[in-house]
Amino acid sequence: APDLEADRAALLAFQAAVGRGALPWNGSATPCSWVGVICHGGRVTGIRLPATGLVGEIPAGTVGNLTALQLVSLRLNALSGPLPPDLADCKELRMVYLQGNRFSGAIPAGLFSLDKLVRVNLATNNFTGGISSGFNNLTRLEMLYLERNRLSGEIPDLDLPMLVQFNVSFNPLNGSIPVGLRRISSDAFLGTGLCGGPLGTCPGENSSTSPAPVLNASGGSEKNKLSGGAIAGIVIGAVVGLMIVAALFIILCRRGGGSRMAAAGRKSPESVMALRGNGAVENGNAAPAAAAAAAAARGSGYGKSLVFLRPGTDVYDLEDLLRASAEVLGKGTTGTTYKAMLEMGMAVAVKRLKDVNLPEGEFWEKVEAIVAMDHRNLVPLQAFYCSKDERLLVYDYIPMGSLSSILHGNRGALQTPLDWETRSGIALDAARGIEYIHSMGPGVSHGNIKSSNILLDKSFEAHVSDHGLANLVSPSTTPCHAAGYCAPEVTDARRVSQKAEVYSFGVLLLELLTGRSPTQAFHDEEGTNLPKWVRSVVREDWISEVFDLELLRYQNLKEEMVQLLQLAIDCAARYPDKRPSMSEVVIRIEEIRRSSLASTKRSHHQDHHAIDDMLMTNHLNPLIPLRSSDFTALILD
Numbered sequence: 001a002p003d004l005e006a007d008r009a010a011l012l013a014f015q016a017a018v019g020r021g022a023l024p025w026n027g028s029a030t031p032c033s034w035v036g037v038i039c040h041g042g043r044v045t046g047i048r049l050p051a052t053g054l055v056g057e058i059p060a061g062t063v064g065n066l067t068a069l070q071l072v073s074l075r076l077n078a079l080s081g082p083l084p085p086d087l088a089d090c091k092e093l094r095m096v097y098l099q100g101n102r103f104s105g106a107i108p109a110g111l112f113s114l115d116k117l118v119r120v121n122l123a124t125n126n127f128t129g130g131i132s133s134g135f136n137n138l139t140r141l142e143m144l145y146l147e148r149n150r151l152s153g154e155i156p157d158l159d160l161p162m163l164v165q166f167n168v169s170f171n172p173l174n175g176s177i178p179v180g181l182r183r184i185s186s187d188a189f190l191g192t193g194l195c196g197g198p199l200g201t202c203p204g205e206n207s208s209t210s211p212a213p214v215l216n217a218s219g220g221s222e223k224n225k226l227s228g229g230a231i232a233g234i235v236i237g238a239v240v241g242l243m244i245v246a247a248l249f250i251i252l253c254r255r256g257g258g259s260r261m262a263a264a265g266r267k268s269p270e271s272v273m274a275l276r277g278n279g280a281v282e283n284g285n286a287a288p289a290a291a292a293a294a295a296a297a298r299g300s301g302y303g304k305s306l307v308f309l310r311p312g313t314d315v316y317d318l319e320d321l322l323r324a325s326a327e328v329l330g331k332g333t334t335g336t337t338y339k340a341m342l343e344m345g346m347a348v349a350v351k352r353l354k355d356v357n358l359p360e361g362e363f364w365e366k367v368e369a370i371v372a373m374d375h376r377n378l379v380p381l382q383a384f385y386c387s388k389d390e391r392l393l394v395y396d397y398i399p400m401g402s403l404s405s406i407l408h409g410n411r412g413a414l415q416t417p418l419d420w421e422t423r424s425g426i427a428l429d430a431a432r433g434i435e436y437i438h439s440m441g442p443g444v445s446h447g448n449i450k451s452s453n454i455l456l457d458k459s460f461e462a463h464v465s466d467h468g469l470a471n472l473v474s475p476s477t478t479p480c481h482a483a484g485y486c487a488p489e490v491t492d493a494r495r496v497s498q499k500a501e502v503y504s505f506g507v508l509l510l511e512l513l514t515g516r517s518p519t520q521a522f523h524d525e526e527g528t529n530l531p532k533w534v535r536s537v538v539r540e541d542w543i544s545e546v547f548d549l550e551l552l553r554y555q556n557l558k559e560e561m562v563q564l565l566q567l568a569i570d571c572a573a574r575y576p577d578k579r580p581s582m583s584e585v586v587i588r589i590e591e592i593r594r595s596s597l598a599s600t601k602r603s604h605h606q607d608h609h610a611i612d613d614m615l616m617t618n619h620l621n622p623l624i625p626l627r628s629s630d631f632t633a634l635i636l637d
């Protein structure tokens, strides 16, 4: 079709301008199969490329030529310069998500002719100039986010009846908040020079008039005609009203918090999952409670829907999630994690955060920081949901569960014990994930490294979960690492240094090698922990007791096993300065694995059948006790 051909050409021009290297679009196939491209009726109707590494200015003749476009989501990229002038030709546009880029210049007037727009998010860019009254043309607008730009001047009198989500925080705006926006909460105007409405009276404004749109609505000339008696009446009425509310509140509190919490819980989308969770998988019929919860979420005017963060993952919505059958995977320190099985057959892991104190804006920022971390050994965050009382994070579901459950729990899906190759591979994957996090800056750490946060996929590749989560909960509720992983110098949970994290990783390595849980095994023995135990056992010549029984059959690899044990002990050194950096750790594990591969090949060559037998069968070979002399002088702190 000629139109689709034109769309294809526009997309290729877009790719050439801002997506070189970032977009794997291939000129030959139909554009409808390209990642991030949505088609309908033989036309391109959406492009969704959040956080894809797009860089530079969008020229005319690209997006503007996609005349059937309804949705454009290019958030969290490094796009710069003015918005393309021909965006005004995309007459079908309904949703525009461009937040988190470096766009500059004025908001183009062409935007105001796109009268089908429902959602516009231009937040966190460098837009300058004023906020135009042209927005009044967009009568269907429900969301307008302009925060964190450099927009200046006064806000014109916007009269947008559908508008429920609005924010102009952190812009050098001034003047009085117009009447039509006074119903919006004060959070929307933080960090500006604005006054009036939810921010209280403007200097020189009559204090009886400004906070009450009801009074203002009848027109300016009426304002000053209120008599002293009327004002006194209003004040007395308000005080009496407040007292009644307070009394009711006290009575309700006395009647018992439990029922109140249950009532509040019933409204929340997550509690539906919790209600249906109970540890058992249930069928996925839409419960009326789920519909009610969805309606509550929709009506609150806060987070109305899931916010998707990566191209290609937004194949479901909040309602699908609420309809999903759910199973509690576990309760952690930051909240409860559920496995949700969507009706379309896809599973996701949903974490409901316990702590929702972080203001919405900050929450968004921190989530953006999580999204900015993109590495194959980190569990990807797909989406989040943020309302006044709910914070949900939706992750890829990682099917084999955590390293903790595989090492210490019942083995579930796993039939064979973890062999050396798999264990050293998990060590390397986890180290690479953590090294990547540390590479984000000297102060950046994961904050909670432990085996229940190392998840394994079907090919046993390891992925570090919960990265960035320590920043999403308020510091008072952030625990020190789970007992057993915490470096001795960590006294303040808010300050887990990278070296302290290396210690936690060392404990994790010891756990992998010994098969012992650092959190449980040493509860009874006061003052002992896994690193101390390993050091004492090694000193007292009980070397063969250190390694997991399942590893003792790899006699040909004992050198490599000892090298990894040595690395673990180095990482778990008592003094931070003695610990290696994560980059060194990665290099050392890579070397160990290279050498174990060579050893295996060598032995294979020497005794091909015996080794085959050892590696391929699930039988444990008779245990051959290791001689402590093999380890002499290796293990020192």
Ligand SMILES: Nc1ncnc2c1ncn2[C@@H]1O[C@H](COP(=O)(O)OP(=O)(O)OP(=O)(O)O)[C@@H](O)[C@H]1O
Pocket: 329, 330, 331, 332, 333, 334, 335, 336, 337, 349, 351, 379, 395, 396, 397, 398, 399, 401, 402, 405, 448, 452, 453, 455, 465, 466
């Ligand atoms: N994306 C995921 N895919 C599969 N299982 C997961 C996923 N995320 C978490 N889990 C499982 O859910 C369980 C609970 O996880 P959660 O993160 O809530 O608690 P935790 O890791 O035990 O403690 P903490 O909150 O301190 O990290 C974990 O044992 C983990 O195995």
